[in-house]
Amino acid sequence: MPDFNPTQYAVPLFVIAVLVEMIWAKLRAPEAYEPKDTLISLSFGLGSTIAGALLGGFALAIFIEAYQYRLFDFGPQWWAVWWAWPVCFVLDDLAYYWVHRAGHRIRWMWAAHVNHHSSQHYNLSTALRQSWTGALTFGFLFAVPLVLLGFHPAMIAICSGFNLIYQFWIHTEAIKRMPRWFEAVMNTPSHHRVHHATNPRYLDRNYAGVFIIWDRMFGTFEPEVDDEAIRYGIVKQLGSFNLLWAVFHEWIGMLSDIWRAPLRHKLSYLLREPGWSHDGSRETSDMIRNRWRARVAAQGAPVASSVATRNPIAAGSEPA
Amino acid sequence: MDIPPLLLQTAGSLAAILALAGLAWWLKLGGAPVLVGDNDIRRVASEVEDGFEPLDWAVSQDHTAALARDAEGRIMLIRLHGNRFAGRILGAKAGARAAGDTLTVGCGETWFGKTRLIIANPNPWAEAINRISEPCHA
Ligand SMILES: [Zn+2]
Ligand SMILES: [Zn+2]
Helix, strand or coil: CCCCCHHHHHHHHHHHHHHHHHHHHHHHCHHHCCHHHHHHHHHHHHHHHHHHHHHHHHHHHHHHHHHCCCCCCCCCCHHHCCCHHHHHHHHHHHHHHHHHHHHHHCHHHHHHHHHHHCCCCCCHHHHCCCCCCHHHCCHHHHHHHHHHHCCCHHHHHHHHHHHHHHHHHCCCCCCCCCCHHHHHHECCHHHHHHHHECCHHHCCCCCCCCECHHHHHHCCCCCCCCCCCCCECCCCCCCCCCHHHHHHHHHHHHHHHHHHCCHHHHHHHHHCCCCCCCCCCCCCHHHHHHHHHHHHHHCCCCCCCCHHHHCHHHHHCCCC | CCCCHHHHHHHHHHHHHHHHHHHHHHCCCCCCCCCCCHHHHHHHHHHHCCCCCEEEEEECCCCCEEEEEECCCCEEEEEEECCEEEEEECCCCCEEEEECCEEEEECCCCCCCEEEEECCCCHHHHHHHHHCCCCCCC
């Protein structure tokens, strides 16, 4: 089994790229970086690497167990089956889309994934802002179907490593749009800015890793509009540069909600979408978006590039 | 002597992190935005809570924090966080204390902390905030 972790080798490139983007920021957009925010984001990156090294073995053990029950067998030299690599990469990206979507729609998983979103900045250091607590969710189970199909766990690990490396460069405001054909198929800075935005129209959109086609296919795609300033982060901004609070705030919030909730609602605070509450005292992303739509419609202004607003039937059918 | 590779990588990464954050600081990236005009207040308030329309407000003398009230009587605290603004609609857990022209406001969240505003006549704001009995809509 090849012991190869592509992200590890990419780290020096990440450092150089952040450095280059900082120089760009100095010349064009000094507000794009904030030293304390950068320090927190990069500490998230380091911590998640350590957490992965310490806790990643559990997922690997499950994959290796599941591999015993594979449907197809690529043989002992599975790595030499060249076409298996691109197929594995595309299927792994599909699995990423779903794990990422679950990461936004199931509070248990959001408790970990929120780490990636809690910066009010959007630059290459934000890309390295990765969760410490991913192993405490069940996200890795989304890749088990690939193992059962016969893709070796090491092949999947390498593909998802390259997937993560791809996602690094799209965390920037320095690139406005890529060529049209590229924007159509691939995840880009423009598409991913939408994903990190808290503007109501953008909430819970563009879950893609490498290929944006999954969002177009499953109804979660939203294009970036040019006449609305993006604000980044989470609906309820942290307002704190405390690293440990940034790591654990949503775990603490979720557990205290479960603790206080009436018995029959406890599970909902674990498995329903962030912002859901049994007494309607909070707002989910769908509620915020609907309220915004109603407000804009009442003001009589057309909601630019929002098909759903022109089509009330589509507005009622929010994806889960 | 054998140094475990994870330890070596961690030390290297930590050095790189401090170097990059230090560079951001040295390049003076960030800047300090301020709340000056009415439009700033309206824009930031609607960023904190979509659709929040301030009717009246008080901006701290240093232009880094503000209180805003909407037609429903909700009070929003806005303050600088790094070089962005963050805020909260104040609930029952919020508290305020006026001393001279200094108003200290807490939204009830430990890590959001307390915000100090220098405003003329802070007492009515303090009383209004301490009167809020609505449960904090977190
Ligand atoms: Zn996300
Ligand atoms: Zn991202």
